[in-house]
Amino acid sequence: MGDTEAWENFAAATAACAARGLISRYPQTEKSLAVESKNQMEMVFKSQADIACLRDLYITSPPNDKIRIEQTKGGLLLDAYAWILKNDQYKQWIEDPSTCLLWIRGDPGKGKTMLLCGIIDQLQGSELSGNLYYFFCQATDSRLNNASSILRGLLHMLISKQPSLISYVRNEYDKSGKLIFEDSNSWVVLSQIFLRTLEDPSITDLTFIIDALDECLGDLPNLLKLIRQTSSSSRIRWLVSSRNEADIQEVLLYTENRSIVNLELNAESVSAAIKTYIDHKVELLSGKKRYQQDMRDSIREYLANNADGTFLWVALVCEMLEKAPSFDRSLESARYPRGLDNLYERMITKVCNGELDWGRRILSINTVARRPLSIQELETLTFYPESVDITVESLEKRWEEALGYCGNFLTQRKGVVYFIHQSAKDFILNKASYRLFCEGMEHVNKHIFKISISVIISTLKRDIYGLSKPGFLTGDLTSQDIPSPDPLAPVGYCCVYWIDHFEKSILLSGDSEGEELISTLLSKKYLYWLESLSLLKSMHQGQIGMRKLEKLLINTESPGLKERIWDARRFIQMFGKAIGDAPLQVYISALLFSPAESITRKQFSAEAPHWVKDLGR
Incomplete structure (x- = not known):
């Protein structure tokens, strides 16, 4: 029997054992099910399965995203969006059942997102509130910038309100589990689920809102086609920006x-x-800076004359004024130039010409990051963690000041760092990349890759959360089960995205150090990395990453590395589902059912319990 066939047979055996519950009943497992009757067991299983399905469907909480966006932008001002409620096109969409699609379009910084936040608030206070579902696209977050994620977000909100509709998801979910939401065919499956759900007889007068369609970077044409297709139904209405x-x-x-x-x-x-927004911001600013009336009037006039119809420009200038020394009250156009691009140019000049290189480093790392970074993750990527011994509270205070070196491009909310606006990142990538990335983006990606491997090797260990029970399920993981401080919090991004940054740095030729680091990780920390991916609920990203790594290093000349990667990829491919469900099964069922000649099995044979070693002989 060949290695490939052996892998497949062992994987099938693992799946069968998992389906019959054998994996969670090894000698060391304390978990058990008490079922009084077959009917009761079926009822419990159905309830648990529905909950698991809804949990795996989850991608984000749009209501929480809305709160974060509003707080990051300084709050939602009624008088700044009230005009849309009297707009003829908006009223037509509200009042005319045949007008099923409203498209709000405009240039960057015009306040589209806050406009939609205001509309959502108004609709939630109306008769439409019970059937209102929405999603905020974010191009800077790889989890939230594609059509599949949008449908997951809308479906999750819909099913949370109407639980009976979960049957449409379960019809597909029961076949393959969470993978149907994440693999290369996810859009096909999710769109079919979405369309079938909309055909349910109980569905009436649904309202879907999607903000920032232009920030949907994956499958946008298909999403637009679906919107166009469903906007012909009188039971469904869309609002998009x-x-x-x-x-x-x-x-x-x-x-x-x-x-x-x-x-x-x-x-x-x-x-x-x-103008209303300017009045509001000037009053807030004057309260903090204790401006006299003449200074208030001067600032108000300057903002009104230079805003150029852009909320974002006003917000940025007011933020700069707030951070300026109290004695510095100048408003010369050279300091705060008109137009977003001119203001961004001033900001990037400040970053690149600063005495410290800290701002450039922070901004460049955030620019290439695949999602917004937590302050702890940014600290890891900016400094070597072994040189830092500092509490989370002081860390947040420190980074409040640190972001000041980034020319107002970045802001932080509840310990997570974000770009102030997508247009800010677009400006860097399209018009200032050569200034921020003096040596090229690949050098920043290489920096992130090398630090990621370093911290993975130095931080990860077996049973990093101290769960002990081999049958412990990630679905049962609560905040009480996670140690404080969370050992994965500073390295979570590194665990999930190190392969992506290796891919982006591979243009640097003649560097064998990267392959050596990968070899070390696979030989010493591979199982610990898989456990961490399970705890981070990112097993699918790991599976995609290993397939990508195998292709990237198909022609490697490093001795044995190609074979090790092949074996590691097969290991995660075959046992990723079981490990994703129960992280400590990586040391039990995965090793037990691996082929005897598996490199991974031999490398980590000492990690298997003695009874697994005996069974595997």
Whole structure:
């Protein structure tokens, strides 16, 4: 029997054992099920299965995203969005059942997201509140910038309100588990689930809201097609926002039953809203800086004359004024130039010309990161963690000051660092990349890759959360089960994304150090890494990463590395599901059912319990 066939047979045996519950009943397992009757067991299983399905469907909490966005932007001001409620196109969408799609379009910084936040608040106070579902796209977060994630978010909100609809998800979920939401065919499966759900007889008057369609980087054409297809139904209405981008216009402009609010054509209303916003910001600023009336009037006039119909420009200038020394009250246009790009140019110049290289390093790492970084993760990537001995509280205070070196491009909310706006990151990538990345982006990616491998090797260990029970399920993991401080908090990003950064740094030729680091990780920490992926609920990313790594190093000349990667990829492919469900099974069922000649099995044979070693002989 060949190695490949052996892997497949052992994987099938593992799946069969898992299905019959054998994996969670090894001698060391204390978990058991008390079932009084067959009917009762079926009822409990159905309930647990529904909960597991809904948990695996989860990708984000749109209500929490809304709160974060509003707080990050300084709060939602009623007078700044009230104009839209009187807009003829908006009223047509609200009042005319045949108008099933409203598209709010406008240039960056025009306040589209806050406009939608205000609309959501208004709809939640109306008769439509019970059937309102929404999603905020984020291009800077690889988890939230694709069409599959959008459907997951909408479906999760929908099913949470109408539990009976979970049957449409279970029909597919029961076949393959969480993988159907994450693999390369996820859009196909999720869109089919979504369409079938919308055909349910109980569905009436659903309202779906999607903010920032232009920040959907994956499968956008398919999403637009689905919106166009379903907007012909009188039971479903859509509200979407986006920039004025050609690929979106090509679909939505020619969609029937639609209404459009063009912010550039509503300049008078937007300008009036910005004036209200300026008054609000100046009062807040004056309260903090103790400005006299003449200074208030001067700032208000300057902002009004230079805002150019852009909320974001006003917000950035007010933030700069707030951080300026109290004696520095100048408002020369050279310091706060008109227009977003001009202001961003001033900000990047400050970063690149600063005496310390800290700001450039922080900003460059956040620019190439695959998702927003927590302060602890950013600390790890900016400094070697072994040189840092500091509490989380003082760390947050320290990074409040540190972000000041980044020219106002970044902000932090509840310990997570974000770009102030997608247009800020777009400016860096499209117009200032050569200034921020003097040696090229691949050098920053290499830096992140090397530090990631370093901290994985120095931090990860067996049973890092001290769970003890081999049958402990990730679905049962609560905050009480996680040690404080969480040992994975500083290294979570590194565990999930190190392969992505290796891929982006591979353009640097003649560097064998990376392959040596990978070899060390696979030979010494591979099982611990798989356990951490399970605890981080990122096993699928690990499976994708290992397939990617195998292709990247197909021609490696490093002795034995190609074979080790092949074996490691097969290991995670075959046992990733079981390990993802129960992290400590990586040391038991995965090793037990691995082929006897598996490199991974031989390398980590000492990790298996003695009874597994005996069974495996």
